[in-house]
Amino acid sequence: MRPSSEAELADAVAGSMRPLLVRGGGTRTLGHAVGEVLETGGISGVELYEPGALTLVVRAGTPLAEVEGVLAGERQRLAFEPPDLRGILGREGVSTIGGVVAANASGPRRVQAGAARDAALGVRFVDGTGTMVRNGGRVMKNVTGYDLVKLMAGSRGVLGVMTEVSLKVQAMPEAEATLVVEGLDDPAGLACLRAALGSPFDVSGAARHSGRSLIRVEGMAGSVAYRVRRLIALVGGEVSLVEGESSAALWRAVRDVVPLQGRPGEVWRVVTLPTAAAEVVARIGGEALWDWGGGLIWLLAEPGRGAEVVAAVAGRGHATLVRGQGGPVFPPEAPEVAALAAGIRAKFDPRGILNRGMMG
Structure with missing residues (x-):
């Protein structure tokens, strides 16, 4: 099934007599969910974009690349740096913004800007009964009552099928630079990253692979240059500097687990x-x-x-x-957490038809 509107989606869910496997682009699906495939890609398009307010409202089936292209036209971006997992999972297809939020997919900049759920301002979704639910809005505000926006982010479709998300976005920085620290073993190299993150120099990435520790800073050119100097003095070791597009390429490789x-x-x-x-x-x-x-x-x-x-x-x-093959995909839950999760699912999907087995 591939509904082309929210109303069609609600009717499809309400009338379904069998389990449904919710799928955006199928590029980051995990778990063992079963059922008739329900695609969200037909519910696509940008609803509202206000660059001055750093706010984007977009339908859930919109390709991630389209969202990033719209933002790039105004020199803006998704701060949480969603990873592209097609390479590591051996998948094809097109990632959708709804799938990104449903998986709470967040890349290296999470240490500075937070996760996908922290950028989510509002959400619309169809629950397991076919009822349309809306929560949040188009501006950041204090939450009163139950915060369904945060609940839906990372729920992987087991509570409802997202149709629209509202996101706060971020201006692209003027400059970026990455310190590459070599000559340290893993404990020392990781300690170096922790020291950088604990400093006042606003680090936006801290990663390590193949004997190299990577520390990223972004912002106005003068500020980046100052923080680079201070971080070099802080971390010690053998430090080289990578800037601009070369720095961005390093972090795309980290983000996508290349x-x-x-x-x-x-x-x-x-x-x-x-x-x-x-x-x-x-x-x-x-x-x-x-x-x-x-x-x-x-x-x-x-x-x-x-x-x-x-x-x-x-x-x-x-x-x-x-x-990999065999065994559970997701970690086991403590009994009290499992009971709470089961209670929430029963409220939103009393028939248990949405992504059944996904989190098991």
């Missing part, structure tokens, strides 16, 4: 305490791409290491199997 693409093995997305990042990888083994100062680990590991991965992050994070 170093781990097209290689055999399982890929895990591990979120943990930055101070535990080196120990977690040493315990599991494999090759790591660290982002968020070590708080996010993309790990290429041998197949069948699921038990070791879960044990390594127990009590200090969680792990998602992004690419």
Whole structure:
């Protein structure tokens, strides 16, 4: 099914007698959901764009590339830097903005600007009964009552099918530069990233791979130059500087997990305490791409290491199997959390037809 309007979508959900597999572009779907495919790509287009107010309202099926193109025309961008996971997942297709928000897909700049859910101002969606729900608005404001905008971001379609999202956007910086720090082992290299993030120099990216620690700063040219000098003095080690488009290319590779693409093995997305990042990888083994100062680990590991991965992050994070066979994709929930989640799903999708099995 591919409805072309919100009304058609609501009718399709209300009248469905079988499970529905909600799909935007199919470029970042995880889990084991089953059902008749319900595509959102027919509900597309920019509803409202106010560059002066840094506000964008767009239908959920709109391709991400189209959204980014519209913003680039006004030298603006999505601050949360959504990753393109087609390479790491071996997928084709076109990513949609609704899929981005549903997955809470957020890249390296999350350490500075927050996640996709932090940029979401409002949302419209059809719940599992076919009822149209609207929450939030087109400007940032204090939330009274239940914040469905934040709830929907990261819900992966199990609570409702998004039809429209309102987002705050960000002006593109005048300049960017990346410090490349070499000559440090992993514990020291990660400590270097944490020191940079803990400094007052407004770091917008902190990642590590193949023995190199990367630290990004963005903004007005004079400010970037000043912060680069201060950070070089802070981190020490062997430091080189990459600027402009060359810097941007480094961070696209981090964002899209390029170093781990097209290689055999399982890929895990591990979120943990930055101070535990080196120990977690040493315990599991494999090759790591660290982002968020070590708080996010993309790990290429041998197949069948699921038990070791879960044990390594127990009590200090969680792990998602992004690419691999067998076992659960998402981490197990504590009983009280599982009960709360089940209660919320029962309210929004009492028949249990939306992305059944997605989070299991």
